[in-house]
């Protein structure tokens with residue numbers, strides 16, 4: 064299964080270069096490319112052998128006006144740049160909304176020009192920005208001048224709460240219009256909805272509507288792998304299997320191990336940031352919050368704070384990771400976990416090694432084998448994890464107190 068890294072912070076550039084063998088490609092959010100054009104383009108071009116896509120981030124226009132504003136009430140500059148790139152009247156329409164106002168879909172009703180601009184931005188921006196004065200010296204440093212096109216163009220997309228929601232046909236229209244424009248690059252739409260939108264009838268409609276595309280990206284809004292129920296996992300699997308049966312390749316725009324397991328349902332790739340965005344909600348402001356410093360524990364397919372990891376690997380030394388990074392830093396000694404706190408880049412490198420192993424490992428597994436293993440891990444470690452002191456806000460949801468989520472996953476995959 065392919066792993067695509069969602070680019071978030073320029074401070075990670077060196078690390079991504081060092082660990083590039085762990086990843087298959089890149090996802091670049093459009094607001095970052097619009098805001099830091101030259102440096103982001105140079106980064107993309109410097110990894111010319113890695114295919115990339117640009118996420119047009121059009122769902123942000125569904126957020127309340129407040130989300131687009133900076134501290135002094137003006138428009139945040141990354142949003143302003145996106146608006147400028149996509150639509151003549153968009154910035155003005157946002158600023159004339161009431162304080163709690165939301166944009167109506169009708170803003171985009173004459174979609175042709177909007178679709179053309181969104182697609183054009185993706186197809187051309189890296190090339191344009193790489194030609195900026197300032198960019199050339201960095202390109203020379205990396206020894207590349209070859210600008211490559213994205214592997215796919217993503218039409219404007221919006222979150223829908225059911226197929227009866229007016230944002231659903233708008234996204235579908237944008238996808239169809241973009242495809243009709245032709246061009247050499249594959250057009251791959253994003254299907255963005257919550258699990259609540261995925262009943263059997265709606266899944267059939269979605270699969271039918273998107274069957275003309277060879278590839279789609281799935282973003283299940285707020286699909287938190289540690290708190291999702293087995294019945295919701297089953298819904299998402301049905302969508303993936305339905306698309307696959309219709310000849311549509313699907314990739315997850317955000318995902319963790321739960322969606323890696325859907326390789327077994329026909330999903331071909333997933334993307335995420337280095338220590339964050341294994342799931343994402345559409346109503347979060349892009350770029351808000353930094354990545355927490357936490358350690359990925361491969362056996363439980365989740366992160367824990369360093370203090371919890373410290374306790375758990377002292378209790379269960381067999382949980383000490385044996386990836387090349389951990390071999391070097393820990394060498395089997397749980398006391399050395401503290402060294403990860405001194406150098407958080409080690410947390411990132413370790414995670415990328417673990418993710419590569421997971422993505423490779425799933426290709427020779429089966430739903431039965433996964434379910435069996437998850438239940439074994441639950442049985443062996445649940446009590447230890449459940450009784451850990453829990454000082455971290457991010458592990459406050461009930462299923463993260465212990466390892467119940469692994470049983471939910473097993474329930475959803477067992478026998479299917």
Ligand SMILES: [Zn+2]
Nearest residue numbers: 384386389413
């Ligand atoms: Zn490791």
